[in-house]
Amino acid sequence: MSDALLKTPIRQPGFPDTPPMTVRSHDAHSxxxxxxxxxxxxxxxxxxxxxxxxxxxxxFFAFEPLHVLYEFLMETHRVLDFMNGKIQPPLVQGFEGAYKVSLIQALLTCDLYNVDISTLLLGFLPKFSWQIQHFQECIRNAPGSRDSKYSSSCVDSLKQMCISAPxxxxxxxxxxxxxxxxxxxxxxxxxxxxxxxxxxxxxxxxxxxxxxxxxxxxxxxxxxxxxxxxxxxxxxxxxxxxxxxxxxxxxxxxxxxxxxxxxxxxxxxxxxxxxxxxxxxxxxxxxxxxxxxxxxxxxxxxxxxxxxxxxxxxxxxxxxxxxxxxxxxxxxxxxxxxxxxxxxxxxxxxxx
Structure with a gap:
C-alpha cells in the first residue's frame, strides 16, 4: 500500500458528511x-x-470473527498463522475455547498481530467493516513478492484505525x-x-x-x-x-x-x-x-x-x-x- 493511500483520510460509507461522534460529557476526559x-x-x-x-x-466493527474458525479452519484442520510469524497447530473441536477468548480480546484491544491471517482475510468481517475492506485492499495492492502479500504495513494501518476508533x-x-x-x-x-x-x-x-x-x-x-x-x-x-x-x-x-x-x-x-x-x-x-x-x-x-x-x-x-x-x-x-x-x-x- 502506498504512503499516499495510507495517509488518505477514510470516511465511513453511507455517511460522508456526518459530524464526529459525540461522547457524554462525563466521559469526555477519557x-x-x-x-x-x-x-x-x-x-x-x-x-x-x-x-x-x-x-x-x-x-471499528468485527462481524462474526469466529465464523472462519468454525466453518473453515477447524473443518480443514489448517494451522493458524499470524502476521508476527507465529504458527499455531490446528484447533480440535472442543478445545478451541482458549483461542476464541484470545481472538475476541485481540480484536477488542487492537492486538491485531494476534489475530490469525485467515480470520482477517476470509469470512464475514469485510461485509460490514469498511476498515477491513481497506485492509484487504491494502493486501491485494501490496507490491513485491508473495511474502509481501501479508505486509505488516497493512496490519499497522488497520491497527491504527482500531486504536483511534471511539x-x-x-x-x-x-x-x-x-x-x-x-x-x-x-x-x-x-x-x-x-x-x-x-x-x-x-x-x-x-x-x-x-x-x-x-x-x-x-x-x-x-x-x-x-x-x-x-x-x-x-x-x-x-x-x-x-x-x-x-x-x-x-x-x-x-x-x-x-x-x-x-x-x-x-x-x-x-x-x-x-x-x-x-x-x-x-x-x-x-x-x-x-x-x-x-x-x-x-x-x-x-x-x-x-x-x-x-x-x-x-x-x-x-x-x-x-x-x-x-x-x-x-x-x-x-x-x-x-x-x-x-x-x-x-x-x-x-x-x-
Whole structure:
C-alpha cells in the first residue's frame, strides 16, 4: 500500500458528511475506546442490532470473527498463522475455547498481530467493516513478492484505525456466557449487550419445521440461552454495569427507544444520522434486504410473523420446554391455538 493511500483520510460509507461522534460529557476526559461485545444467537436480530452501533462515525466493527474458525479452519484442520510469524497447530473441536477468548480480546484491544491471517482475510468481517475492506485492499495492492502479500504495513494501518476508533464492536453468535466472564476479568471495561429473542420466533425465522429440527433447536437454543441468562445474572453480581439485556421484540417494536437505551448504556449520544438510518431500516418505506438483513419493511410485523405459520404443536412444545426463558423475557403464552390467532401485534411507534 502506498504512503499516499495510507495517509488518505477514510470516511465511513453511507455517511460522508456526518459530524464526529459525540461522547457524554462525563466521559469526555477519557481517551479510551469503548469496547462492546454484542452477544447474540442465530436469527435473533443481531445483524441489525450491531449495525445500529457500527453506523457511528469511525467505529471499528468485527462481524462474526469466529465464523472462519468454525466453518473453515477447524473443518480443514489448517494451522493458524499470524502476521508476527507465529504458527499455531490446528484447533480440535472442543478445545478451541482458549483461542476464541484470545481472538475476541485481540480484536477488542487492537492486538491485531494476534489475530490469525485467515480470520482477517476470509469470512464475514469485510461485509460490514469498511476498515477491513481497506485492509484487504491494502493486501491485494501490496507490491513485491508473495511474502509481501501479508505486509505488516497493512496490519499497522488497520491497527491504527482500531486504536483511534471511539467504539470497538465485536458481534458474535458463537460464544458462551462463561467465556464472557473470563473476558471481563481481562477487560474490566468491556460492555456486553446480550440480545435475546422469543425462541418460537427464532425457530420460525431460521429452521425447517420438522420434529427432529424442533427438538434439536430446543436443545441447542432454548437450553443454551437459558444457561447463558442464568450465568449472566451471576456475573452481574461481580461485574455491575457491564451488561445490558436487549429483547429483540422490543427493538423491533420501538427501535429508537431501544437503541437509545443501548447508547445510554455505553455513555454515547445517539446521532441524528443513526436515527435516520433506523427509520429507513425499519419502516414500510424500504424493502427487506435478505438473510443477513439490516432492513425490514415493517420490523414489528417481521418479529411476530412466526405466529402465522409455526405449527401449534411446536408452539406447545416450546412453551413446555422453554418455560423459564419465555417467562424471563416476558414473552406471551398461549393457552390454545385460537389465542395465538387472536394475538394483537403491538402498534409500532414512529421513529422521528
Amino acid at each position: 481517551n479510551q475506546s469503548r469496547k462492546v461485545l454484542v452477544f447474540a444467537y442465530f436469527r435473533s436480530g443481531s445483524t441489525f442490532t450491531s449495525a445500529t452501533l457500527s453506523r457511528l462515525n469511525g467505529s 467504539v470497538r464492536i465485536v458481534k458474535t453468535i458463537r460464544l458462551s456466557m462463561e467465556t464472557v466472564g473470563r473476558m471481563l476479568d481481562d477487560i474490566p471495561d468491556l460492555k456486553v449487550i446480550h440480545l435475546i429473542r422469543d425462541p418460537r420466533g427464532q425457530f420460525g425465522s431460521g429452521a425447517r419445521h420438522s420434529k427432529r429440527n424442533v427438538q434439536l433447536f430446543q436443545h441447542k437454543v432454548c437450553n443454551k440461552v437459558t444457561n447463558d441468562v442464568k450465568t449472566r445474572l451471576e456475573l452481574e453480581q461481580r461485574h455491575p454495569n457491564s451488561f445490558l439485556e436487549v429483547i429483540y421484540e422490543d427493538l423491533a417494536h420501538n427501535p429508537q427507544h431501544t437503541v437509545q437505551k443501548m447508547y445510554d448504556f455505553l455513555g454515547l449520544t445517539l446521532p441524528p444520522y443513526v436515527i435516520q438510518w433506523i427509520k429507513e431500516s425499519t419502516s414500510a418505506e424500504t424493502d427487506d434486504n435478505g438473510y443477513l438483513a439490516t432492513k425490514r419493511s415493517n420490523s414489528t410485523e417481521a418479529a411476530y410473523r412466526w405466529l402465522s405459520y409455526v405449527p401449534w404443536n411446536y408452539v406447545v412444545f416450546f412453551q413446555t420446554r422453554c418455560t423459564w426463558l419465555l417467562k424471563h423475557g416476558n414473552f406471551p403464552f398461549f393457552e390454545k391455538k385460537e389465542d395465538m390467532k387472536q394475538f394483537v401485534i403491538p402498534c409500532r411507534p414512529l421513529v422521528r
